[in-house]
Amino acid sequence: xxxxxxxxxxxxxxxxxxxxxxxxxxxxxxxxxxxxxxxxxxxxxxxxxxxxxxxxxxxxxxxxxxxxxxxxxxxxxxxxxxxxxxxxxxxxxxxxxxxxxxxxxxxxxxxxxxxxxxxxxxxxxxxxxxxxxxxxxxxxxxxxxxxxxxxxxxxxxxxxxxxxxxxxxxxxxxxxxxxxxxxxxxxxxxxxxxxxxxxxxxxxxxxxxxxxxxxxxxxxxxxxxxxxxxxxxxxxxxxxxxxxxxxxxxxxxxxxxx
Ligand code: M1P
Numbered sequence: 001x002x003x004x005x006x007x008x009x010x011x012x013x014x015x016x017x018x019x020x021x022x023x024x025x026x027x028x029x030x031x032x033x034x035x036x037x038x039x040x041x042x043x044x045x046x047x048x049x050x051x052x053x054x055x056x057x058x059x060x061x062x063x064x065x066x067x068x069x070x071x072x073x074x075x076x077x078x079x080x081x082x083x084x085x086x087x088x089x090x091x092x093x094x095x096x097x098x099x100x101x102x103x104x105x106x107x108x109x110x111x112x113x114x115x116x117x118x119x120x121x122x123x124x125x126x127x128x129x130x131x132x133x134x135x136x137x138x139x140x141x142x143x144x145x146x147x148x149x150x151x152x153x154x155x156x157x158x159x160x161x162x163x164x165x166x167x168x169x170x171x172x173x174x175x176x177x178x179x180x181x182x183x184x185x186x187x188x189x190x191x192x193x194x195x196x197x198x199x200x201x202x203x204x205x206x207x208x209x210x211x212x213x214x215x216x217x218x219x220x221x222x223x224x225x226x227x228x229x230x231x232x233x234x235x236x237x238x239x240x241x242x243x244x245x246x247x248x249x250x251x252x253x254x255x256x257x258x
Contacts, residue, residue, distance in 0.1 A: 050077025084136020
């Protein structure tokens with residue numbers, strides 16, 4: 001990996017800024033703008049930076065490593081799947097797995113229930129990949145993850161009115177009450193399912209060890225039920241609620257006099 005200035009030699013090396021990805025560094029599921037990437041470089045010269053995304057590392061890489069570079073070259077900390085995939089200065093940190101935690105039998109029951117439910121669901125269109133199996137979670141999408149950008153936008157609007165995801169989440173909470181699972185609607189077409197406390201605060205355990213004086217977190221879904229809520233509210237972080245990437249940039253310029 002490219003040579004990196006040690007944290008201790010940065011002007012504010014005792015400060016870390018952690019960023020949600022969709023809606024905070026980039027528009028939902030899109031790539032980061034050149035202005036954002038440039039500003040992040042400037043911030044990194046002064047402080048320590050990292051992202052904490054719900055998506056897997058491959059998807060976040062598509063969004064943030066827009067010149068085909070290695071994502072770990074541009075961020076000191078990379079936390080994908082809420083930190084279940086964790087990388088510090090290019091080196092992978094320990095991780096856990098959803099399937100090991102839940103067990104195959106319970107997992108099969110959950111998948112069977114969800115797929116039956118989605119099969120019977122009458123929504124305007126369906127595409128493919130209704131459950132995506134990840135290391136630290138599963139991601140469930142009633143329309144399917146193969147939806148195009150237009151189809152995503154249409155589903156999001158439809159879901160606002162018809163609450164397709166919220167209804168399924170409520171049902172799963174009742175049906176699998178003993179599973180100890182959290183359901184988080186973080187994006188446009190899907191929701192994430194993971195064990196209680198494997199929300200974005202999971203990533204903080206890796207950051208805490210470094211004894212930063214300030215841990216700033218920037219996110220757009222900081223309201224209760226949003227997937228940034230827990231880390232934004234956590235007493236260990238200084239929360240910044242933003243509504244779009246331009247907001248994040250304005251906050252960063254203020255914070256670091258850029
Ligand atoms: O980062 C927020 C969410 O982004 C995607 O959601 P969707 O495809 O519904 O827009 C998913 O990767 C999801 O896991 C993630 O939480």
